Amino acid sequence: MSFKIAIIGAGSVGFTRTLVSDVLKVPDFADIEIALTDINAHNLDMIRQIIERIVSVNNLPAKVTATTDRRAALAGARYILSCVRVGGLEAFETDINIPLKYGVDQCVGDTICAGGIMYGQRNVPVILDFCRDIKEVAEPGALFLNYANPMAINTWAALQYGGVNTVGLCHGVQHGAHQIAKVLGVTDDELDYICSGINHQTWYVDIRAKGRKIEADELIAAFERHPVYSRQEKLRIDVLKRFGVYSTESNGHLSEYLPWYRKRPEEIGKWIDTSEWIHGETGGYLRHCTEQRNWFETDFPQFLEQAGKSLSEHKRTSEHASHIIEAIETGRVYRGHFNVRNDGAITNLPADAIIESPGFVDRFGINMVEGITLPLACAATCSATISVQRMAMEAAVKGDIDLLKLAMLHDPLVGAICTPEEVWAMADEMVVAQAKWLPQYAGAVPAAKERLAKSTVKTREWEGAARQRIRAVEELRTTGR
Known part of the structure; x- marks a missing residue:
């Protein structure tokens, strides 16, 4: 071909x-x-x-x-x-650091929340x-x-x-399923599941291990006795207990999509783990990306040498792209979880929303499974995020700073922490700081600068509740990253 x-x-x-x-x-x-x-x-x-x-x-x-x-x-x-x-990384730093001035402590800042x-x-x-x-x-x-x-x-x-x-x-569904397989003591191939919702808030609504249906109580017990996940995924397990279903996304990701776990600085440490960035540390993904950039720059010859290995030594990953292309080109059917317009695939989410749900791929393209109904708590959480996404998308297309502020105001975590006045000031500050990457807001920047100059909103210099330092390449090499 x-x-x-x-x-x-x-x-x-x-x-x-x-x-x-x-x-x-x-x-x-x-x-x-x-x-x-x-x-x-x-x-x-x-x-x-x-x-x-x-x-x-x-x-x-x-x-x-x-x-x-x-x-x-x-x-x-x-x-x-x-x-x-x-x-x-230059813009990413402002996604994390400016919201901290207003009390918004993010781990990742790449899906919703202010960042x-x-x-x-x-x-x-x-x-x-x-x-x-x-x-x-x-x-x-x-x-x-x-x-x-x-x-x-x-x-x-x-x-x-x-x-x-x-x-x-995205690969969140595959990674979460791998965790479930590990705690249940089965291989990835022995686990079947239906996972549905929206990206980074997708829910394992049906789980089968070697064909046997797994109920919530069994899954909770399995996670709580696991020596690693019981420590690293405390927040995720708490959501599992309350919702009755497990979420795809990591402890750190999920913590900033909800209004309950990161709104009080003194409570954040209770729900996160700092052994790895992804479990909830302040600005964890920013630190990780910075370290990886430095690593690539320093150790490029090593990566080039690794590229000299035979592809027979490369185990094909669960990233969807190659499997989708193979299915379309050859007709070999592939089942995965894809982000597409809903249009009835999930019955209790808006039709225009971008959902992440099961589908099959063949020569006719991507064909989604229709008629999935989420548990009410999962649908409620997804619906709140969808409203933020819709406003944020429309604001980005039209350069509408007022709609941008409303999107931030309705964000679950931002709304749990900030007053409307603080949200307005934070949005102005972020638009001004990122102006060179926001051509659609060029006309709004001068007025935003004027408002900031007159603002009486109090901010603070704060590193967050769980900030970790950026490690040098030598330290990464010594510790095996």
Whole structure:
């Protein structure tokens, strides 16, 4: 088979290497073209060298190109993958640090809450640019596979305003299922499940271990006796006890999507674990990303050497992209969990929402399972987030700073901590700080600056309840990261 895959944001070196290795594990795809593009020429060159070496060492006829010209990379592409982070770590720091001044302590800040909402404001204009290019120069009917967060906001904008065939992809469902299999003492292949909801708030509504249905009490007991997860996933287990179903997302992620666990600084330590960033530390993902960037810069020769191994040593991962492409191209059916417009797949969530739910892929594309009804508590939690996502997406498309502020005001955690006056000031401050990545708000920035100059809202310099220091590369190497 010969077709073209374009990867936007290919400078996410580690993730791109994984995605490409997965695709090249499919024997039918030995002769494809892989077009890499990124605005960061340095990172793009690093990943080009890595992918070219993988192709060369394995004697594949696949063609690899790399260019900072996005339209050239997209020209004729049948599949387009996006893993972009607009604004990079510079903008990400303001997603975390400015809300801290107003008392909002986030672990990740990439989905909702103050940071995730602003991340969407930066991403949506770029996503719509991608869509315009795809419609103009890619292969007709090309499929846009979005890996970039905020997943629902990006996918919603691409479908509603970009007019491109889009699916959002995440690995939270697979990772949560792996945890469930471990605590139940079965292999991943022995676990079957239906997981449904919205991205990062997806719920295992039916679990079968070796064909036997697992009820909530058994799952609670299994997690509570596990020596690691009982410590790392305390908040997640508490939600399981109260809701009766387990959530896909990590302790740190889930903590900032709900209004109950991070609103009082003195309570945060009760629910998190600082052994790894993902379990709830303040700005944990920002620290992790910073350390990984430094690691790649220093140890690139090591990554290039690893690329010289045979693909026979690469175990194909559970990332959906390669499996979706294989199913569409070959007809070999794949079952996964995908982010698409609801349209009745989940009966008690809005039809226009971007849901994450089971589907099957074959030559006819992605076909979603319809008629799933979430438990009422799960639907209520998802519905609150969907309202925030809808407002944030519309604000990003239209550059509407008033709607942006309303989205933040309705965010569960922000609303539990901040007064309306504080939300308005925080949104103004974030828009001003991120102005260079927010072209749609150019007309709103001068007035926001004036309001900030006259503001009487009190802020504080605060590192958060559980901030950890950024480790140097030598320390990471010594501790094995």
